[in-house]
Amino acid sequence: MAAAQVLRSEWTKLRSVNSTALTLGLAIVVSIGLGMLISALVNNDFKKMSVADRLSFDPTFVSFSGLTLGQLAMVVFGVLVVASEYSTGMIRTSLAAVPQRGTFLFSKITVATLLALAASLVTSFAAFLLGQVMLGDHSTTLGAPNVLRAVFGAAVYMTLMAVFSMGMAAILRSPMLSLGILMPFFFLVSPILGSVSATKKVAQYFPDRAGQKMMQVVTPPNDVAHYGPWGGLGILLAWVAAALVIGYALLKNRDA
């Protein structure tokens, strides 16, 4: 069957370039390492925290602190998977081999998504478990209410950030342009707009803000979001779907 052939081909493409192992490896190491560091610091400073902060303390979310930086490596992974086809000129060879452009794009994204999910699951479980070790007395367990959902939520969040980046790269085609838009957005624009009260109401619907609701167990006191973890998943999925649909429509009609 043709789709199976293309899936196999895309898997070969993915595993045969260094950037795959590099970006996913970086995402895992940074997320876990930074998460452990912040968890240890929070554990030390716990006594100095205000009562309000102590009451809304979310040990699960604290152990995922490294994901804010690790997700950027996932974004790079997603962008490179798609945009490197264009920057290297491989796209012409690829589309000559698989002229059904939908099959080509979605096979590529399927394979890359599955790999990203595997890496994200490793990241979220390792970050949680090692983070709890660092939190010592203030830690929680996987068996506690909503914790397992949050750990899976973190994995789904990271995966969907990669898929969103793939869709954006399919729209923009250039890796530099895609990264130049996505990196500052997720690293600077979204966190800043999300903490300024005037823009909070809009920023809550950004893909990363919405997706991060999935990894919270305790709702922060100053949260303005009108949705819970499942609502957050829905909003992030809508962003991903929009990026993929536009990316596909452009690929289908554009000259390669």
Added chain:
Amino acid sequence: MIELDGLTKRFGTKTAVDHLTFSVRPGIITGFLGPNGAGKTTTMRMVLGLDNPTSGSVLIDGKRYDQLKDPLTYIGALLDAKAMHGGRSAYNHLLCLAQSNGIPKARVTEVLDTVGLTAVARKKAKGFSLGMGQRLGIAGALLGDPRILMFDEPVNGLDPEGIHWIRNLMKSLAAAGRTVFVSSHLMSEMALTADHLVVIGQGRLLADTSMADFIRNNSRSYVRLRSPQRERLLDVLHEAGITVVETGSGALEVDGGSAEQLGELAASHHLTLHELSPQQASLEEAFMRLTAESVEYHAHSDPHRTLEPGQAAEPHRAAEPHQAAAPESQPWGSSWQQKNRKGA
């Protein structure tokens, strides 16, 4: 068999390919010739479905490219040598192409051997020279053992050894009954390899002819005369009803005349000749004459010319259809044509 029917591609207001209709027949090498920017690459990209035609169609064995199941087994193409991910090894590059078209793994090793890249199969493509990249691209084209092969300017930038290799490869592919469609902007290159010729200029079809016919119709032969009694010789030739082209260097050229006849004519009038030599214009000149009007980026040709071959039309000249068909305007490169004749 590749069939183009009214194939047209416009980019904004610029028409890159303009109602092209021709077929590439099986079992021979068809040369696709045109000056830079004539629309050769755009045409080939439309054959592969990379660019969507504005109108018209192109069919491969009666089907649109995207209707082909496992297209690499129908048609293999080399568009540019660098259409690959530099971070991937030659072997993996070919492997992912093979897998996408259900081609067995063993074939990858086979084509690497055919193009002589076995030793560097595990090396990353970004370290490859242009020639090696070209070979890897050709390996990709041969991968599916297709009946049709399409190469876009395959000898561009190659060293003599690489050029020789590609020429022989194309000949052996055609000898094995395959269809070879190869583009070039060099007439001399085509004269060595192609059996059939399709010439385009500014996206329009200028000629669709066998190589032999093209050579017969377009190689201008003339006799060059040089005499210290130039004015008298001109009078004598004029009286005999023979058209003369004066070149800048003082030599006279007679199109289609025979050296014997001209020599005897001069002798009967007791004229001294310093030169009486039959000349044959190159195919390159013929190609330039054909595409003269459609060349997109002109170099300035020499304006100080006395008599134009096309302008000095006289009765006996009209009997030669290929000469009469020569464009009225100045062919580009005419200045070096003169220089060339001077030097010859």
